[in-house]
Amino acid sequence: MSQNKIxxxxxxxxxxxxxxxxxxxDIDKAGADYIHIDVxxxxxxxxxxxxxxxxxxxxxxxNKIFDVHLMISPVDPLIEDFVDAGADIITAHVEAGAHLxxxxxxxxxxxxxxxxxxxxxxxxxxxKHVMNIVDLILIMTVNPGFGGQNFIPLFDKIKTxxxxxxxxxxxxxxxxxxxxxxxxxxxxxxxxxxxxxxxTAVFKDGKDKYAQNIRAIRG
Numbered sequence: 413m414s415q416n417k418i419x420x421x422x423x424x425x426x427x428x429x430x431x432x433x434x435x436x437x438d439i440d441k442a443g444a445d446y447i448h449i450d451v452x453x454x455x456x457x458x459x460x461x462x463x464x465x466x467x468x469x470x471x472x473x474x475n476k477i478f479d480v481h482l483m484i485s486p487v488d489p490l491i492e493d494f495v496d497a498g499a500d501i502i503t504a505h506v507e508a509g510a511h512l513x514x515x516x517x518x519x520x521x522x523x524x525x526x527x528x529x530x531x532x533x534x535x536x537x538x539x540k541h542v543m544n545i546v547d548l549i550l551i552m553t554v555n556p557g558f559g560g561q562n563f564i565p566l567f568d569k570i571k572t573x574x575x576x577x578x579x580x581x582x583x584x585x586x587x588x589x590x591x592x593x594x595x596x597x598x599x600x601x602x603x604x605x606x607x608x609x610x611x612t613a614v615f616k617d618g619k620d621k622y623a624q625n626i627r628a629i630r631g
Contacts, residue, residue: 417606418601418606418607418608418630418631419445419446419585419606419607419608420443420444420445420446420607420608420610420614420626420629420630421444421445421446421447421448421479421587421607421608421609421610422439422444422447422448422609422610422611422614422615422622422626423448423449423450423559423589423609423610423611423614424436424439424447424448424449424450424462424470424611425450425461425559425611426559426560426611426612426614426615426616427439427615428615432466432469432470433469433470433472433473434473435615435619436470436473436474437473437474438619438622439474439614439622439626440473440474440475440476441623442619442622442623442625442626443622443623443626443627444476444614444626445476445477445607446476446477446478446479446501446607447474447476447477447478447479448479448481448589448609449462449467449478449479449480449481449499450462450481450483450559451463451467451480451481451482451483451484451494452483452484452556452557453483453484453485455484455485456483456484456485456505456507456508457483457556457557458557458558459557459558464490464493464494464496464497465497467480467494467497467498467499468496468497468498471497471498477500477501478498478499478500478501479500479501479503479527479548479587480494480499480500480501480502480503481503481527481529481550481589481609482494482502482503482504482505482508483505483508483556483557484508485505485507485508485509486508486509487504487505487508487509487515488509488514488515488518491515491518491519491522492522495522495523495524499524500524500525501524501525501526501527501547501548502519502522502524502525502526502527503526503527503528503529503548503550504516504519504526504527504528504529505528505529505530505531505556506528506529506530506531506534506538506539507530507531507534512528512539512542513541513542513545516528516542516545516546517545520545525547525548526545526546526547526548527546527547527548527549527550527585527587528542528546528548528549528550529549529550529551529552529589530549530550530551530552530569531552531555531556532552532553532554532555532564532566536551536569536572536573536576539576540576543576543577543579543580543584544580544582546584547582547583547584547585548584548585548586548587548607549573549577549584549585549586549587550587550588550589550609551566551569551570551573551586551587551588551589551605552589552590553565553566553588553589553590553591553592553596553600554589554590554591556590559611559612560611560612561590561591562591563590563591563592563593563596564590564591565599567599567600567603570586570588570600570603570604570605571603571604573586573604574586574603574604574605575604577604585606585607586604586605586606586607587605587606587607587608587609588600588605588607588608588609589609590609592608592609592610592613592629593610593612593613593629594613594628594629597610597613597629597630597631598631601631608629608630610625610626610629613625613629614626614629
């Protein structure tokens with residue numbers, strides 16, 4: 413399947429938490445394609461962020477796709493909560509449990525899209541046998557847990573993932589998360605990515621620059 417236009421998914425991990433609903437509304441108006449929501453549990457990754465109640469509270473602020481990245485373990489007991497909160501895509505990590513295929517099936521059974529994410533050291537081959545049921549592949553180009561980290565150049569991994577996607581009969585987004593800026597965005601797009609998660613690069617200059625920053629990252 414050929415990749416479509418480049419989609420930008422601003423990560424609200426870099427937003428002003430004191431006005432989160434307004435920030436979601438602002439990036440929506442600025443041209444965000446997805447709203448990327450990093451859920452961290454302080455267990456799978458060394459940080460705590462948003463739970464389902466927060467997602468439910470900000471859901472009315474945008475009609476854009478809520479792209480919920482679960483950096484939690486275990487995943488399965490909470491899938492329904494995030495669906496009820498308004499998630500459109502739920503992405504689980506390869507490393508978060510012993511039964512990835514079952515987790516992805518459970519996500520799909522809730523009527524939302526299923527994504528699979530890989531930490532930097534996890535080989536892309538680990539998702540070979542779930543390609544038929546995923547809608548999104550998320551390659552982490554930082555170690556998950558915190559925003560503002562430096563990009564890890566995993567271009568061979570991105571290229572391999574794109575080649576795997578091209579062999580499928582259904583559309584799969586290839587998303588990159590971590591250290592995305594104007595330079596690394598171009599490099600990731602060249603390697604085959606079509607969805608870019610950007611936190612600091614979108615939010616750093618305040619809301620008057622959100623639209624400009626999103627356009628610049630899109631290229």
